[in-house]
Amino acid sequence: MKKGILLSILCLGVSCSAPCPTTSNLLPMYGKQPKCAEQLAADQEFLDLSDKQYATRRIASAHYAQVGWGLFYDKQLDAAMKRFNQAWLLDSTNAEPYWGFANILGMKQQFRSSISLFRKYLTMNPTQAKAWAGLGTSYGQLFFQTKKAAFLESSIIATKQCVKLDPTYGEGYAQLAAGYAYYMQKDSAKKYLAIADKLNPVLVHPEARQMIRN
Template sequence: MYGRAPKCPEQVRADTEFLAACDKQFPSRKLASEHHVSKGWEYFQQRQLDTAIMRFNQAWLLDSTNATVYWGFASVLGMRQQYRASVPLFKKYLALNPTEANAWQGLSTSYGQMFFQTKDVALLQNSIEALKHCVKLAPQNARAYGQLAGAYSYFIQRDSARKYLAIADRLNPSAVNPEVRKMLTQ
């Protein structure tokens, strides 16, 4: 799925062999997909992004309805600084599973990085909206509140930035970027 390129005969044969092996090893392709998603996240955490993408692709081949595959693809793209490409995949995952706070935070990060590249305020607003979804779902997420404080610090109205700074400080003061803190406390 990830490359969206036509497969050569060797790749088709490899896919067929992979599916046959999984059919023997797992009671269902759905369970096999979950296993490969789990492996994808393990490699992602180890920063082995090529292997993580391979595992997410295998999981997608087994079950293209596995929403977590799209979050995995989006996360790898974000890690590779391909933020614009990550957004539709985050959105696809969130359309299927809108209650995952960490995915909202990942989407926000992609929008935020795009804002830093372009200075397009609409992207910053999208980042803020995604963070608001995140903290609604995970009200103890100090890092998300710290990110909200940072995002709002770019607007002239600093009251929201200070509000989220106070919440982040209550939860975990180290969750706030020191530069944001300095800017808001001057």
């Protein structure tokens, strides 16, 4: 008997479904993968429980995003991803999960994917300076990987928006100093180095500092 015919017979009267994707909760938005019946049932159980525990799903989503940030800063990236996914499942209009996803992917050196999520977050919350800095960092890392000047230019544009929104954010000026050092624009690099040093003299990487001074 052919394998395909045997499979058809075995599926008669029985629900034959694809295996459950085991890593989907470690991907942003569950990897946008179709879920198996077991996972859909677990999602519904989670949503029903949240509906009992919180006044609204928006409030529940904010709570799970906050838990996700705590895990992220504790460097528990997989656990953080799971909580951000739950926050997204509860309320996909909550901007915080997208920022969380972007940061986690950046930490995992998945810079191209992180950029799209930073941009998704920033369309929803364009005044968050640190998110602009994160976007600039991902573009900067792509520049180091590819040596394509367009990525460095995008990094500088994003980071300038960061310090425009928060002129006290020293890491942004340090990032600009390094960016202009690689851009071979020493005057701009020295300008941002001076501002960064005034805010915190240890922020600029020694290699970038040496490039600026040479």
